[in-house]
Amino acid sequence: MEQNEKIYHKESYALGDGNFLSERQVAVLNQLALGLSNKQIAHVLGVAEPTIKMHVSSLLRAFKVQNRVQILLKAKEMHFV
Numbered sequence: 001m002e003q004n005e006k007i008y009h010k011e012s013y014a015l016g017d018g019n020f021l022s023e024r025q026v027a028v029l030n031q032l033a034l035g036l037s038n039k040q041i042a043h044v045l046g047v048a049e050p051t052i053k054m055h056v057s058s059l060l061r062a063f064k065v066q067n068r069v070q071i072l073l074k075a076k077e078m079h080f081v
Helices: 023-033 038-045 049-063 068-077
Strands: none
Touching (some): 023 049, 023 068, 038 049, 049 068
């Protein structure tokens, strides 16, 4: 495990409505917080760019926001990043 990797604990990523962020959503969220593009995140995580777009879309729905900046603001407010 890399030094900057966090151990995933489902309970730590509760959205307050009975739902939780998945381990992969948390990984994408952490890369978004670093300012990476979808293409860069795909490279880091070893998946295709459309997969990252799908995860970003699911984060938008999970946080009930409109864009990536709002994802990060909400995630910071919830102490996810």
